[in-house]
Amino acid sequence: MEKRKMRSEVPEIPGFTLLSCCGSGTTGKVWLGMDRRQNLQAVRLVAKTENAALLRMERRGVKLYRLLGSEHVNLLKILDSGETADHLYCITDAADNLRAGSGSYEPDTLSGRMALGGLTFRAVLRCLDAILAGMGHLHEHGLAHCDLKPENILFVRGVLKIGDPGMVSPAGVRSPGGSAGFRPPWPATGKECDIYAFGKMIYLLCTREDPLRFPEIPEQCDLTAFMPLNEIALGCCERDPKRRFRDTGEIRRALNRARTGRSSFQDLRCRAE
Template identity: 30%
Template sequence: MIYETGTVYHGLKLLAYCGGGAYGDVYVCGDISGRKLAVKIISKVRLGEDWERELRGVSNYRRITENTQTLLQIFHVEEDEDTFFYTMEAADSINAEGQYRADTLAERLKKGPLPRTELYPTLNAVFMGIRTIHDAGFVHRDIKPDNIIFVRGQPKLSDIGLLSSLSSTYTQLAGTLDFLPPEERSSDSVSSDRSYRQKNDLYAFGKVIYCSATGCSPQDFPTVPVDLPLTLELKFFLRLAFRLCDRNPLLRLNSLEKTAAEFKHIERKLQYGETFRDKCHFIFHEALMRLSGELLAFARWSRRHWFLMMTALIVAGPLIWLVVPERKFDIAQVKTQQLHSPELQLSMELPAQWTVVRRENIRQEIEKRRRNQKNMTPEEFEKQVQLIESQMSDGSCVIFIEYSKPPDFCLIQSSPVAMLDLYLGSTEDTLKYQFSELFKSECGPQTEIYEIRKLFIADTLCVYTDFSSLPGKTRTLFYLFILKKRIVKICVNIKQDNYHRRKEELAECLKSLKFNDAAE
């Protein structure tokens, strides 16, 4: 029920009705000493079983406001059979004379945004009140312009009936919908996590900042009127409001410490101006926050859809391996050895892991095996030796690139044959025909010729042939260098799987090839 003006209620003379809600009404009153107060009278019947929760909220609030000037002071709490009430500081009246109207932030914003000189002091005082409540282990749960009143010109939080302990649990959504985060409004369940409750208060405070800086209603967030003068206060506080109320919860400014630091930065920049360093820091910080927010969102999505992620990784792994190009071989980036052969009259730089075997080494190995071999008759063994000797002419050497079955190896031979004039006068078409017939007759009709062309390597004419005597299993790269009085053959036999890598490695080695013929 609403009491008439002049009614004496528990020794308090009710002077004016301020307003009320579903469960209680607020009056301006005076005590027997003539002190002007405000009293809120709550009906136990209308509130039902929840009246005890409201009473606990008031009692908790009173304990944390006894020694602070940033929160509304509670003086007395009492109950009777049908109601309980508490007296508190009375808000200033907007009407200096006549009917009482409480001076609230909502009333001031009806005239437009707060003046720039009032914006920082007002919002900083409200934030200090929120911080005091949170530091004491409580949350307000209904921060909005209507619940910020001015007492002797100082802004203070009021309507503390929804105040709750961070350690308690609650199952009902509390607060005004326009000042609640979107995920809280759309969620079927209410989070009882203490950090979420604190974050909800900060989100609501962000909406209060927006309304105070623009004069707009919370439903208009985040639009800004085009005719609003762009002042430093508007710029800094809109940035803060957008960070506190970002649609993405992962990007929100959601801690008291960070928000307090932002207020210190705003105070400094309002006093001394925004520097170039401040602008760069803002741009960098925003970009970093956006990136980290996207990464965190992806990480959370991945945890929720872990099976899908595992399937995607299994499928994408081989595709990435196929798409990403293999790092090109660079002989300057690996440990090398120098091949220097007086017999072959050439030198070349090779990877250190390649093994160079010269003719004298092979003969030593043949003698060793001749004494110890038991797997073939002496006649068969000597036949094998003759075959090797025919291949290993004076100055020849073998380079084992990889020991496997079959191994990747390179054979280098030199023969004193003067053929330079002959090859210089031959066209590429003629060479292609001649070499194709030559390799097919020597290696068999199954031989496939992939490429035959003239090159100049180390300032020397070279006929390059790429062929395979065992298609699909091995490849052979054959280089015939034609000098004035001799020819040098470099024959590289490699497994099909190693073809591209070995070809690249050999091309790098041939860049360092030098012939030491004195007459040339």
């Protein structure tokens, strides 16, 4: 009886056998599934019991993402999407297994890697470069992700991918989405939300602190390596638009300067004067 009850709680998606729930986010859950050809894929589900506004946002986000924004090496491509009587779903490549060889599956995410231990300065820069590239591609196509955070950064065959496109919105309109600690505390467009969240991810990567503690720098932080990146984080999260990075191009130039230990505020100072 108990086994039948447990099985009935596993959602049914056409063409897939769902094996285990491997994550949950702002708007839905992610399952590891197997298709008819025995390929493992990720199946993201949003229950139709969610409020109507969220379901509209999900449908719109997935549609915009598939039409305009997902063809980039650092964006997780949606392979298929649809609806059942109970759920909205989309199919993507499954993330690598962070626990390979353990007999269990845990998706390889940026938050998972951070939990296993600190990343080197070079590894942090590689991650930031890839996130910025994917983010920039969306912005160039007039879209914003609107829910950037370490849990939504995946690794597929070793390549960093921005995932969970359910809140994707036009870049220039105000976004109601985002996760606590990664959402600006002022009314912001989708593009501004992404830039703010990018700054918060810099802070987490370098300090491993709660994003709500930003901009506090813990005593154990290596300030020599962190200070150039801290300037970028501050410039991304600045409330004053004259002192805030406007686009990924400005952030890219600041990252390149950070590699040499130079100040990242050059563009912002010139604009504010």
